[in-house]
Amino acid sequence: MSASASPPASSSSSAPSPLVKRLPPGLWTALAWLVAALYPIVEYVVLPRGSGYSLSYPEDGLDAPAAKALLALACALALTGSTLLRRRPLPAYVLVLAGTLVSTAAWRQDEIPPLQFLATDVALYCLAAVRPRRTSLTAGAATLAALACYFVLRPLFGDDSGVAPEPFLALTAAVAWLIGNAVHQARAHTEELYARAAVQAVTAERLRIAREMHDTVAHTIGVIALQAGAAARVVETQPEKAREAMLVVERAGRETLSGLRHLLGTLREGDAGRDDGARGPEAAPSRQVPARGGPPPAPGLAD
Known part of the structure; x- marks a missing residue:
């Protein structure tokens, strides 16, 4: 008898609800x-x-x-x-x-x-x-x-006995x-707990993104500082090496800016979706229509 006992199938997700609830x-x-x-x-x-x-x-x-x-x-x-x-x-x-x-x-x-x-x-x-x-x-x-x-x-219209x-x-x-x-009250408390859990999950995700942005920027600044220092030292004696170092600086800066644009764009899209859902559908289009003849948007990382 070498047959191994298979683990019982999980029925928690497929268990039918009680008859009282159905x-x-x-x-x-x-x-x-x-x-x-x-x-x-x-x-x-x-x-x-x-x-x-x-x-x-x-x-x-x-x-x-x-x-x-x-x-x-x-x-x-x-x-x-x-x-x-x-x-x-x-x-x-x-x-x-x-x-x-x-x-x-x-x-x-x-x-x-x-x-x-x-x-x-x-x-x-x-x-x-x-x-x-x-x-x-x-x-x-x-x-x-x-x-x-x-x-x-x-007692006035019927039998008062008994x-x-x-x-x-x-x-x-x-x-x-x-x-x-x-x-x-139990249902309302459960809904409140779910809402708090959703808010905490969003906050935790934002903190994770912030840490990731901090690590990325810190690493890139370190690379830029090292490459710029090396280029400054050899710019007169080895101009080709200095040029390669500056290209590395440029490439690192562009890659970091691209990553920051993506992260900030994702955050702004999430904020825009929550704001539009809270204010109603009639307020959503007003955010995307710029005034005719107005000044262009200010440049930034998410542009």
Whole structure:
């Protein structure tokens, strides 16, 4: 058995992302809302009466045509909001919240069951994860205001017995917002780290170029000084040797100037690209059109 074991193939770059990240957030919201909407229909309406009974979901709760129309409207609002959750998070969240409230009216409920509020929590998490904090706080405040209205009006128009679910729902909404805001801050921090790393890489490259320019110029000046000194000593006795030394000086100076032109031209092109990207495309052409009849540009290494 002389076969050598081959090293395992690296799967870090080709590993698929988790299912939670691959599916769009609107799909999770729609699934949560549909499960919460279909479960009571199947459990308390479709199945035989002996299988269970609920005060929140009575068996005849959807017998009226108006109740069915309200439930269909609630489903349309929630699914439309789930579809728009990635492109327009705030209006989409308002639609999901409105669908949840309309569904309670369809069942003639005086409170929001926790299962029915799950889709709203998912949408609030998605909103807090992708939008600024002020926008997500506005959505969270609207959610708490709706829950407060239910909590205040329920004793006046409904049954005040039992434990009110509104404080629990407010807690779940707060937890969903906190998790989404933490994801938003982590993403912003990661982007800031990438931006700092890019700036540091540019700075390090500029320092490397500066050191290279310094070494090149120092070496060339040393060669020029040696050759010029030698030419000065033999200019009268050996003019051919002096001429060769001066040609070496000329060649070294030209090669150094050419290298410096290339380096400085590259740096200026990079600066021009960053300036044009920061000021917008409309400001870029103005840098390349000289004034007619104006003075020529001053000579320099990058000319």
